Amino acid sequence: MATEEHSEGLAFHPMDQFIVKPLFGGDEVGVLTVTNVTLWMAIAVLGIVALFVLGTRGRAVIPSRTQSVAELAYGFVHKMVEDVAGHDAVKFFPYIFTLFIFIVFSNFLGLLPKAFTPTSHIAVTAFLALAVFLTVTIVGFVKHGLHFLGLFWVSSAPLPLRPVLALIEVISYFVRPVSHSIRLAGNMMAGHAVIKVFAAFAPLVLISGVGIAVTPLSILAITAIYGLEILVAFIQAYVFTILTCVYLKDALHPAH
Amino acid sequence: MANTTHTAADTATEAVGHAAEAAGHAAQSAGMPQLDTSTFANQIFWLVVALIVIYFVLSRIALPRIGGVLADRQRTITSDIAAAEDLKAKAVEAEKAYNQALTDARGEAARIVAEARAEIQKDLDAATAKADAEISAKAAESARRIDEIRAGAVESVKAVANDTAAALVSSLGGAADDKAIAAAVAERMKG
Numbered sequence: 001m002a003t004e005e006h007s008e009g010l011a012f013h014p015m016d017q018f019i020v021k022p023l024f025g026g027d028e029v030g031v032l033t034v035t036n037v038t039l040w041m042a043i044a045v046l047g048i049v050a051l052f053v054l055g056t057r058g059r060a061v062i063p064s065r066t067q068s069v070a071e072l073a074y075g076f077v078h079k080m081v082e083d084v085a086g087h088d089a090v091k092f093f094p095y096i097f098t099l100f101i102f103i104v105f106s107n108f109l110g111l112l113p114k115a116f117t118p119t120s121h122i123a124v125t126a127f128l129a130l131a132v133f134l135t136v137t138i139v140g141f142v143k144h145g146l147h148f149l150g151l152f153w154v155s156s157a158p159l160p161l162r163p164v165l166a167l168i169e170v171i172s173y174f175v176r177p178v179s180h181s182i183r184l185a186g187n188m189m190a191g192h193a194v195i196k197v198f199a200a201f202a203p204l205v206l207i208s209g210v211g212i213a214v215t216p217l218s219i220l221a222i223t224a225i226y227g228l229e230i231l232v233a234f235i236q237a238y239v240f241t242i243l244t245c246v247y248l249k250d251a252l253h254p255a256h
Numbered sequence: 257m258a259n260t261t262h263t264a265a266d267t268a269t270e271a272v273g274h275a276a277e278a279a280g281h282a283a284q285s286a287g288m289p290q291l292d293t294s295t296f297a298n299q300i301f302w303l304v305v306a307l308i309v310i311y312f313v314l315s316r317i318a319l320p321r322i323g324g325v326l327a328d329r330q331r332t333i334t335s336d337i338a339a340a341e342d343l344k345a346k347a348v349e350a351e352k353a354y355n356q357a358l359t360d361a362r363g364e365a366a367r368i369v370a371e372a373r374a375e376i377q378k379d380l381d382a383a384t385a386k387a388d389a390e391i392s393a394k395a396a397e398s399a400r401r402i403d404e405i406r407a408g409a410v411e412s413v414k415a416v417a418n419d420t421a422a423a424l425v426s427s428l429g430g431a432a433d434d435k436a437i438a439a440a441v442a443e444r445m446k447g
Contacts, residue, residue, distance in 0.1 A: 015288055020295040031297045041306040048310055052318035059321060061329050074322045094315035102310055121289075123296040124303050189290065 010204065014196035018120055018189065036116040037124075044105035044118075052101075073101065077241065084245035089252055095135070096248075099128060100241040107188060107233035111226070119236075120188035122181060129181035132244050140251035151254040180243055187236045191229040198222045410445075417441040 022033050029035060051073075055066030063071055077097045081089050103119055110117025118124045140148040152169040154162055201218035205211030289295070421437045 018289040020289060020292070020299065029295045029298050031301050033298055035295075035298055035302070037295075037299050038302045041302050045306050045309050045313075049313055052322070053313060056318060056321050056325065059325050059328075061325070061332055063325070067325070070318070071322055071326060074319065074326070094311065094319055097319065098307060098311045098314055101314070102307060118299070118303065121299055123290070123299045127300050127303055185290065189288075 010200055010207070012197070012200050014193040014200070017116070017192060017196060020121075037118055037121075040106070040109060040116045041118055044102060044109055047105050047109070048101055073097075073104075077101075080242060081245055081248075084242060085249040086252060089245070089248050092135075092139075092248060096241060096244055099132070099244060100237055103128075103184065103237040103240055104234065107237055108230075110188065110192065111229055111233060117188050117192060119184055120192060122185045125181035125185040126177070128184075128240070129177040132180065132247060133177040136244075136247045136251040139248070140254060143252060144254055148251070148254050151250055176243075176247065180240065184236050184240050187232055191225065191232055195222055195225050195229065198225065414438075414441060414445065417445065 020029055020035050020037055022029060022035050023039060024034060026033070051066060052070050055064070055070050058064055058067060060067060074097070077100050078090070078093055081093050081096055085092070106117060106119040109115055110120065140151070144150075152166045152173065154165045154169065157165050198218045198221045201214055202222070203211075203215070204218070205215040418434075418437055418441050421441055422434070425431075425437065
C-alpha cells in the first residue's frame with residue numbers, strides 16, 4: 001500500500017463517519033442526547049412525511065409525480081407482503097411498510113456526502129431485526145399455540161433424522177435475527193468505508209507524483225462504488241423487508 | 257448478491273485494518289464506532305421515536321389515504337369500462353334501430369310507389385276503357401251514318417232512276433205506269 005510512504009500526508013479515517021456525536025457540544029452521549037443519529041433519523045422522518053403525507057394530500061385519481069412515487073412504494077410493499085406472506089398477512093402491512101420505508105430513507109440519505117447512516121449501525125439494525133424476530137415468534141405462538149413448534153419438526157423427513165433436523169432448524173431460527181441485522185449493517189458500513197478509503201487516496205496528487213495515476217483511479221473507483229452503493233441501498237432494504245415477510249409467513253403458516 | 261457484498265465487507269474491513277495500522281494518528285478511531293456500546297441506548301431511543309412517528313403517520317394518515325386513492329381509481333376504471341360497454345351497447349342498439357327505420361322507410365316507399373302505380377294503372381285503365389267505349393260508340397255512330405248515307409244514296413238513286421225511267425218512258429210515248437217502272441228499276445238495280 002502507498003500509505004507507507006505518504007502516511008504523513010494522507011489521513012485515513014474511514015470509520016470516523018460512523019461516530020455518534022452530540023450535535024450541541026459535549027462529549028457525553030446519554031440516552032436523550034440529541035446526536036447526529038437524531039438529526040438523520042429526523043430528516044428521514046421528515047422525508048417520509050413529505051412524500052407520503054404532503055405528496056398524497058391531493059388524493060387525486062390521476063396522481064401527481066410525488067403521489068405516484070408514494071403509490072408505487074405502497075404497491076411494491078403491499079404486493080410483496082401479499083405474495084410472500086399470504087393474504088392474511090396484510091394486517092401487518094403498515095408495520096412492514098414502516099420498516100421498509102425507514103430503511104430505504106436511511107440508506108439513501110446516508111449516501112449524501114457528510115451524511116450519517118443510522119442503518120450502518122448494528123445497534124439500529126439489531127433492534128429492527130429483534131423486533132421482527134419477537135413479533136414473528138409471538139404471532140406464531142398466539143395464532144398456533146404449541147403447534148407453532150411444528151415449524152421445527154420436519155414431518156416429511158424420515159423419523160430418525162427428525163431430531164437432528166429439529167436441532168438445525170432451532171439453531172437456524174435463532175440465527176435469523178443475527179444474519180438479518182448484520183447483513184444490513186455490514187453492507188451499509190462496508191460500502192461507506194470503502195468509499196472513504198478511496199476518498200483518502202484522492203488528494204494524493206497534491207503530495208506525490210504517484211498521485212497522477214492514483215488520483216484519477218481513486219476518483220473513478222469512488223464513482224463506481226457509489227453507483228454500486230445506490231443499488232445496495234435499495235436491495236438491502238428490499239432484502240430486509242422480504243425476509244421479514246418470509247419469517248411472517250413461517251409464523252402464519254408454520255407447516256413445512 | 258449477499259455473497260459479493262459480504263466479500264466487499266471483508267475487503268473493506270481489511271482495508272480499514274490496514275489503514276488503521278498504517279496511519280498512527282488514526283489509532284484512537286481504530287475501533288468500530290458500531291461496537292461502542294455507550295451509544296447504543298441513545299441510538300435505540302431515537303430509533304424507537306422515529307419508528308413510532310413513522311408508524312403512526314403512515315398507518316393513520318398516509319396508508320389509508322393511498323389505499324383509498326388506489327381503490328377509488330380501481331373503481332373509477334371499472335365503472336368507466338362498464339359505462340363504455342354500456343355506451344357501446346347503446347350505439348349498437350341505435351345502429352340497429354337506424355337500420356330498422358331505414359328498412360321500414362324503404363318498405364313504406366316501395367308500398368307507396370306500388371299503390372300509386374296501381375292507382376295510376378287503374379285510372380289509366382278506366383280512361384282507356386272510357387276512350388275505347390267512346391271510340392267504339394263513335395265508330396258505331398259513324399257506321400250508322402255511313403249506312404244511312406248509303407241507304408239515302410240508294411234511295412236517291414232509285415228515285416232518280418224511277419224519275420229518269422218515267423221521263424224516258426213518257427218521252428217515248430208510253431204511259432208511265434209507276435208500279436211497273438219501280439219494279440223494273442228495282443229489278444235492274446239488283447243486277
